[in-house]
Each structure stands twice: as C-alpha cells, then as structure tokens.
Amino acid sequence: MKTVFLVGAGPAGLFAAQKIAQAGHQVMVFNRDIKPGGLAEYGIYPVKDKMKIGLRKQFAKVLSFPNLHYFGHVPVGSESAVTIDELRQFHPAAMVFSVGAQGTKSLGLPGENAKGVYSAKDFVYFYNQLPPFASRDFSTGKRIAVIGMGNVAVDIIRWLLQDDPNRQTEEVTIVARRGPFEAKFDEKEFAHVQMHLDRNLFQQELERVKDKIATVGQDISKVAEATFPALVKYPNQELVMPRLRFRFLSSPKEIHAGADGRINRLLVTENNLVAKDGGTAAKATDQTAELDVDTMIFAIGDVHDPKLGLPCGRDGYVTRPNPEDPKAPVFECYDPQKNELLTGVYVVGWARRASEGLVGIARHDGEVGAEKVLHYLANVPDSAPVSPEAIQRRIEAKGVKVVTKDDLALLGKVEEREAQKRDLVAFKFSDDESMLTAIDKEKEKSSAYVSAG
Numbered sequence: 001m002k003t004v005f006l007v008g009a010g011p012a013g014l015f016a017a018q019k020i021a022q023a024g025h026q027v028m029v030f031n032r033d034i035k036p037g038g039l040a041e042y043g044i045y046p047v048k049d050k051m052k053i054g055l056r057k058q059f060a061k062v063l064s065f066p067n068l069h070y071f072g073h074v075p076v077g078s079e080s081a082v083t084i085d086e087l088r089q090f091h092p093a094a095m096v097f098s099v100g101a102q103g104t105k106s107l108g109l110p111g112e113n114a115k116g117v118y119s120a121k122d123f124v125y126f127y128n129q130l131p132p133f134a135s136r137d138f139s140t141g142k143r144i145a146v147i148g149m150g151n152v153a154v155d156i157i158r159w160l161l162q163d164d165p166n167r168q169t170e171e172v173t174i175v176a177r178r179g180p181f182e183a184k185f186d187e188k189e190f191a192h193v194q195m196h197l198d199r200n201l202f203q204q205e206l207e208r209v210k211d212k213i214a215t216v217g218q219d220i221s222k223v224a225e226a227t228f229p230a231l232v233k234y235p236n237q238e239l240v241m242p243r244l245r246f247r248f249l250s251s252p253k254e255i256h257a258g259a260d261g262r263i264n265r266l267l268v269t270e271n272n273l274v275a276k277d278g279g280t281a282a283k284a285t286d287q288t289a290e291l292d293v294d295t296m297i298f299a300i301g302d303v304h305d306p307k308l309g310l311p312c313g314r315d316g317y318v319t320r321p322n323p324e325d326p327k328a329p330v331f332e333c334y335d336p337q338k339n340e341l342l343t344g345v346y347v348v349g350w351a352r353r354a355s356e357g358l359v360g361i362a363r364h365d366g367e368v369g370a371e372k373v374l375h376y377l378a379n380v381p382d383s384a385p386v387s388p389e390a391i392q393r394r395i396e397a398k399g400v401k402v403v404t405k406d407d408l409a410l411l412g413k414v415e416e417r418e419a420q421k422r423d424l425v426a427f428k429f430s431d432d433e434s435m436l437t438a439i440d441k442e443k444e445k446s447s448a449y450v451s452a453g
C-alpha cells in the first residue's frame, strides 16, 4: 500500500480518489472548502436538487473508504498555511491536484473595480452559499448585463430572472462579442429562461446584425433552427417579465460608475464578424454604444490560480509535452522553465483543462488520471509517509482547524435537522465559522450522551 495525496475534492478529485483507494492505496484528500463536492456542490444550479443529492451520495460513498482520510478547510498554496513543499515533507508516493480553475479571467477594462461588477464564478459561489462568497456583497440592480453566451451565463440569468429571492431585475441583457449563431448554451438550459426572451426586441437585434453576419455566410432566417430552437418550439410564447434581451457583436470597453461607485453605464465596442480557422472571430470596429446597466456579470470562462504553486499554462497547470500525439490527454505535471517532469505529480479535471465540460467529463478525467497514477505507483518504492494523525496535528499547529470525515458526518446531521426545521430539501450554512461551531456543538452533545450513558 502506497500513499497518495489528493488536493481538491470536486468531482474529478473524488472519483480519482475512489479509483486509487479501490486499488488498496491510502489516499489523503486536502480540500480548501469544509465540504467536498467543489462546483458540484457550489456551482451546479441550486434547484437541480436531484442531481446534487445524487452526487452528494456518490461523494459520501467515496469518503467512506476506510483507507481514505479527509482534511477539509485546508487550502494548499504558496500563500496558504500549507504549501506544496510542505505536503512533500509528509512523503506521499504521488500527489494529484484536482483543484479546479479557481482564478478569474480579468476583463482588463477601465472601471472594472466598480461596485456591481462581478465574475460569474464568484457570483455562482455566492448564490450557492460557498464561504466566504456567501457573505459578501453581490447585490444586483434592475438592469443587468451578463457577458457571455454559455451555460454558466444561462444559469446566472435564470437566477436573476426567476429564483433570486432578493431580485429587483427588470431587464437582463446578454452581451456577446460574436453573433446569434455562436451561442454556446444547451437548448435544455435555455428552455428554463426562454419565456423571458422579448421576441420583438430579439427580432430587432437580429435585423441590426443581419448584414454583418451575412459577410461570413450566416443567414439570419436560420437562427431559430440553429441556436435558438425555443423560438420554434414555443412560437406563441407570451413575454414573461422581467425581460431578457441580447446585444450581439459587442465587447465591453469601459465601465462607468456613478457617485456611489456603482456601475451605471457600460460602453461596448461594436464588432464585425470575420471568418477564422474554419470558424468565426469578432473584429472590433471604432464604433461604440452605451448600455444603461447597474450590474454587470462576466461569464467568460475560468483560469487557474497561480498561487497554488504549480506552473500555469494557457489552459491549465502545465503537463508534460506529448509531441507524438498532441491531442492526447496528459496528466503528469511539468516545469517548462526547467524542462523537467515533476515526478509523481499529476493534475486532473478542470485543473488540467479549465471549464472543460460537465461533471461526467470531470469524473472521466479524474478516473483516467488515476489509472496513470496507479501505473506510476506500481513502479516506485514505498515512501514512508507521515501518518494522517501526525499530519492533522502539524496542520493544526499552524492555526488551521482541520475538518475530518467524522466532523463532516456531524455537520451533515445538523444540516439535516435544520432542513427539516425549515421544511427545505437541503440546508447549508453560508460561513465557515457557523459550520465549525455546529460541528463542535454536535461533538459536545455526543460526548455528553456518552458520559451520561
């Protein structure tokens, strides 16, 4: 039996952990969040209860392996209490990083620090109650610009139009740098919000961009069947307020704020569409337009957190070059400056390729990566790892309160009771302190029962 450290307990990490634990090795999971699940817990849309509950059950099964140890509430990174070098000093045989893509793609625009301007992931973390985002100000106003045309943008729109209990939304504008044929969201996701689409304004917008997209051979009359099937499926749909509209061929250029420091105008550059590499690209013109908005959320993809301490590449943490088959997935980490392999260090899931697909894809990536790790383990000597108890003591000596599997079970009990009390499908605490206090109180309660018995 060898010992593998796994950093990050999202779907990719947990399914990788399962494979490695099933093979009989000891797995130690270090996770930034108190709870496991990553974006499956804190990204997937809140009302997708069935899916979330199903995944929680699968994750609980993974954590129940006796040869798997969980260290929750332990961020790893160059500026965290635990660094990668410190993990190495605990002598794992291999390390797998499955930390997702936690960085934020910056827009790099004048005024982007104005109040009311948020990155999509932070906003999603907020409404899914991930500490510390859950207790920060993510207030939204009446007129909201959402930048991007993918599934994450649609989730956010759905929240703004339907489910946010504090919503003041009157109008959401999706701002897209390319045209209607480049919409990337799934039909099934857009179906949740299609009743808010102002069909008249949509037709006007199609007319506005018609000639520009015709230059790359796109025919506006085909939009419905190509990327907006909701228009065909629900031809007589009446507009349900608040309204959803689109602004195509437009890229944010400048954010203007009012005296209160909050965004009150968004200046966009108008684009042309040009053919590129068999697809299309936006080409900026010198024309601009102003959008009257009080909130802006940009859903333009995720990047890696350079503070983790692994070399960062364009799509994810850098992996070994593979010139023979550049398209094949590679999981072994690599230092491009020294031109050397980081022996025994692996990366899986969104940490390997940011924003790449749904949970199923992350799971597959984790499992394929785990196969590579198992192959590596078969050929290395035992590493004389430090015991889980000693690791916990050493981390806690730095002032970090480690959350174990037993603690998670106690937290689960409290959350279940809170959900029943409130008649909810599930209840989540929205800050770490409340979770840690709930665990401590539950521990006291169980030890009181034991001593009373």
Ligand SMILES: Cc1cc2nc3c(=O)[nH]c(=O)nc-3n(C[C@H](O)[C@H](O)[C@H](O)COP(=O)(O)OP(=O)(O)OC[C@H]3O[C@@H](n4cnc5c(N)ncnc54)[C@H](O)[C@@H]3O)c2cc1C
Pocket (backbone or CB within 6 Å): 007, 008, 009, 010, 011, 012, 013, 030, 031, 032, 033, 036, 037, 038, 039, 040, 043, 044, 045, 048, 074, 075, 076, 077, 098, 099, 100, 101, 102, 124, 152, 155, 308, 348, 349, 350, 351, 356, 357, 358, 359, 360, 362
């Ligand atoms: C808004 C949104 C909605 C989505 N909706 C769906 C959906 O409906 N259906 C679907 O199938 N997929 C959905 N997805 C995709 C799905 O969530 C991802 O495919 C999947 O979660 C990626 O898994 P991962 O394990 O690679 O990363 P993540 O899920 O991001 O997990 C990363 C883990 O690493 C931990 N971590 C991060 N940094 C550190 C650190 N420095 N030290 C220690 N631990 C760290 C985190 O705590 C977390 O546990 C959605 C994604 C988003 C963004």
